[in-house]
Amino acid sequence: xxxxxxxxTSPKPTKPTDWKTGQRAAVNATHKxxxxxxxxxxxxxxxxxxxxxxxxGEVGYLLLAPLLEIAAAYDVPVTELPALGGGTTYKVVxxxxxxxxxxxxTDPADAATAVEA
Numbered sequence: 497x498x499x500x501x502x503x504x505t506s507p508k509p510t511k512p513t514d515w516k517t518g519q520r521a522a523v524n525a526t527h528k529x530x531x532x533x534x535x536x537x538x539x540x541x542x543x544x545x546x547x548x549x550x551x552x553g554e555v556g557y558l559l560l561a562p563l564l565e566i567a568a569a570y571d572v573p574v575t576e577l578p579a580l581g582g583g584t585t586y587k588v589v590x591x592x593x594x595x596x597x598x599x600x601x602t603d604p605a606d607a608a609t610a611v612e613a
Contacts, residue, residue: 525592526553553597
């Protein structure tokens with residue numbers, strides 16, 4: 497009996513494309529934000545990109561209290577803006593591991609009491 501070695505090539509690992517790397521970073525940053533203990537769970541989370549820009553994270557809440565808690569944890573300000581169609585949007589922009597995550601709420605029911613606390 498004879499033995500014969502058959503040559504095989506291992507598949508070379510592929511480097512993720514830039515958009516996949518950017519999206520993964522945005523997902524990780526978003527999960528860090530929503531992983532903070534807050535008074536409410538998010539209504540909305542996503543990762544998106546505009547044009548040729550990199551991916552960013554986005555988190556939406558129904559209440560203002562979680563935004564205030566996140567802003568305090570990351571030492572960033574809460575911005576108050578007029579909402580499209582009337583009302584008020586509160587927004588926090590947090591840099592997490594090189595990725596920007598925007599957290600927002602529009603016309604929260606707890607706006608008056610959350611700001612006083």
